[in-house]
Amino acid sequence: METSKSNMLFNAAQALIPGGVNSPVRACGSVGGQPVFIERGDKSRLYDVDGNAYIDYVLSWGPLILGHRPPEVIKALEKVLETGTSFGAPTALETELAQLVVDMVPSVDMIRMVNSGTEATMSAIRLARGYTGRDIIIKFDGCYHGHADTLLVAAGSGVATLGIPGSPGIPEAVISNTLSLPYNDIEGFEKLMAQKGDQVAGVIIEPVAGNMGMVSPREGFLESLREKTAQHGSVLIFDEVMTGFRVGKGSAQGYFNITPDISCFGKVIGGGLPVGAYGGRKEVMDQIAPVGSVYQAGTLSGNPLAMAAGIATLTVLKDDAVYAELDRKTHRLIQGLQAAADDAKIPMKTGHIGSMAGFFFTEKDVYNFEDAKTCDLDRFTKFYQGMLTRGVYLAPSQFEACFVSLAHTNEDIDTTIEAARAAMADL
Numbered sequence: 001m002e003t004s005k006s007n008m009l010f011n012a013a014q015a016l017i018p019g020g021v022n023s024p025v026r027a028c029g030s031v032g033g034q035p036v037f038i039e040r041g042d043k044s045r046l047y048d049v050d051g052n053a054y055i056d057y058v059l060s061w062g063p064l065i066l067g068h069r070p071p072e073v074i075k076a077l078e079k080v081l082e083t084g085t086s087f088g089a090p091t092a093l094e095t096e097l098a099q100l101v102v103d104m105v106p107s108v109d110m111i112r113m114v115n116s117g118t119e120a121t122m123s124a125i126r127l128a129r130g131y132t133g134r135d136i137i138i139k140f141d142g143c144y145h146g147h148a149d150t151l152l153v154a155a156g157s158g159v160a161t162l163g164i165p166g167s168p169g170i171p172e173a174v175i176s177n178t179l180s181l182p183y184n185d186i187e188g189f190e191k192l193m194a195q196k197g198d199q200v201a202g203v204i205i206e207p208v209a210g211n212m213g214m215v216s217p218r219e220g221f222l223e224s225l226r227e228k229t230a231q232h233g234s235v236l237i238f239d240e241v242m243t244g245f246r247v248g249k250g251s252a253q254g255y256f257n258i259t260p261d262i263s264c265f266g267k268v269i270g271g272g273l274p275v276g277a278y279g280g281r282k283e284v285m286d287q288i289a290p291v292g293s294v295y296q297a298g299t300l301s302g303n304p305l306a307m308a309a310g311i312a313t314l315t316v317l318k319d320d321a322v323y324a325e326l327d328r329k330t331h332r333l334i335q336g337l338q339a340a341a342d343d344a345k346i347p348m349k350t351g352h353i354g355s356m357a358g359f360f361f362t363e364k365d366v367y368n369f370e371d372a373k374t375c376d377l378d379r380f381t382k383f384y385q386g387m388l389t390r391g392v393y394l395a396p397s398q399f400e401a402c403f404v405s406l407a408h409t410n411e412d413i414d415t416t417i418e419a420a421r422a423a424m425a426d427l
Contacts, residue, residue: 001389005049006037028396030377031384035396041068043407046393054393055412057402061395062210062242063267065326065355066313067407073271076312080304088299093307100314101269101279105244105251107259111279112288113302117241117266118146120276121204123296124262125150127278128202128235130294131287136196138203140183142212142369142399145204145239145264149174183209183368184218190228197232202262204237207252210401211242212372214358216351222258229261235284241266241276242401245317247354255353268317271309322406326355329413330404333357336417344424346379355404372399379427386423392416 014020021027021035028035036048044067046056056068066073080093098111114120125137125148137150145151149170179196181188193200203225209215229236238260243252245268253260262280269275279285289295316322330352337359341348347363360366361376361383380398387394392415394402 001052002050003034003036003048003052007034009037009049010034025395025397025400031381031396033385033388033396036388043067043069044405044409044412052391054388054391055408055416056393057404057416058393058395059403059405060272061267062246062356062401062403063270063272065246065268065403065405066271066316067405070312070316070407072312072316073309076271076308077305080308083304085305086300086303091302091304091307093304093311094302097269097307097310097314100311100318101265101277104249104314104318105254105263105279107253107261107281108263108279109282110285111265111277112285112296113307114276114278114296114298115274115300115303115306116146116276117239117264118148118276119298120241120264120266120278121145121151121237121239122148124237124239124264124278125202125204126296127262127284127287127294128237130292131284132201132233132235134199134201134234135177136200137178138189138192138200139178139180140185140205140209141180142183142215142372143204143206143209143239144211145206146241150178151204153178153180182370183212183215184221185368186218186221186224190224193228193232193234197228197234200229200232200234202235202237203229204239206239206242207256207258208243208247208353208356210356210358212369212399213360213366213375214351214353214356214401215366215368215372216353217256218367222256226258226260235262236260237262237264239264243353243356244268245314246403247356249317249320249323252353268313269310270306271311271313273303273306273309275303275306275310316406323354326404326406327352329408329410330355330357332410333404333408333413333416334359336413337420340417340420340424343421344427346424346427347376356401357404358401360398382427383420383423386426387416387419390419390422392419 046054240251244265248255266276287294338350350359361379
């Protein structure tokens with residue numbers, strides 16, 4: 001595979017940008033290579049600067065549920081560009097997108113737009129503490145909620161990929177009120193709540209973990225979180241930055257029929273542009289300034305380009321048939337990958353919820369971050385490289401999920417499965 005232009009660009013970037021990338025996992029160091037530099041995307045495909053084409057299952061790490069450059073989104077962006085790119089003032093687009101989210105997610109009465117998932121989770125934590133008057137936050141090992149100081153404890157995603165235990169630069173005092181438990185540990189959570197529940201401001205969780213690889217919640221786990229937080233007057237926060245409008249029309253909370261107090265969104269609701277949001281019950285959201293005393297602000301929050309792209313995307317996703325199609329395509333892909341591994345006698349565990357999917361090279365079922373870390377990372381590296389050279393673009397880390405879009409065709413999926421069979425044979 002020709003990569004000379006990508007290599008040249010990466011060398012130039014490393015002189016000017018730490019590690020040559022603006023988000024660590026993109027450096028591809030954990031998979032023994034260098035990044036390919038992307039020139040353009042179209043539908044289900046990416047094209048790099050060397051002319052290589054790839055079937056894309058990263059989709060900008062989840063947002064591009066309609067695929068690259070969907071006509072609905074492009075048309076909406078062109079319309080906004082005729083009037084301006086940013087005003088730092090209210091626009092009707094903000095209310096329109098807010099209404100779409102409120103209509104599709106029953107737990108959300110009100111929503112505040114921000115610019116990233118990190119801003120959304122950081123703000124949700126502050127809101128939970130302000131609303132309850134308490135300090136302790138409970139999270140779960142391997143769940144990544146952005147890089148805010150309070151939440152960069154036992155985090156997954158890039159922190160796990162790079163083998164970093166936490167991060168220098170975060171004082172112990174900042175994280176002393178953040179407690180982390182194993183994902184899916186019902187007994188441990190209930191024991192901790194029995195001991196400290198009346199001091200707990202909030203519990204934050206990825207309802208489907210996507211930053212230790214994709215790990216589904218065990219039966220009763222999310223239900224336990226809801227029951228015990230309600231019992232102790234703590235706030236339940238669903239971090240749906242990845243799962244929001246990705247795993248289903250009502251997001252993961254709709255899929256599992258659990259009602260959180262605060263929900264965090266991002267990715268899909270921006271249609272590919274930078275965006276984040278947090279929302280919940282009116283009683284809770286009324287604590288935010290200027291109505292309440294919990295302060296949060298953002299100059300570019302509600303940016304008209306992001307709002308327009310989000311409106312165009314969610315309008316398409318209002319149709320239940322869209323999610324049936326996405327589920328069918330993703331099931332076809334995951335079944336094919338599992339069959340390729342089985343036929344090659346390579347141990348692999350696969351799964352998906354809606355169009356969010358994952359796989360681990362292991363014989364054991366994966367329920368938490370410790371399980372995920374025991375999988376065969378060397379085999380993943382070889383598989384990733386084998387798929388890339390065969391024109392399939394996967395996340396360059398075992399500890400990430402993969403995604404399917406409406407733009408993926410049956411032919412794309414069949415081609416991917418054949419590539420997987422060849423890559424498995426090489427293993």
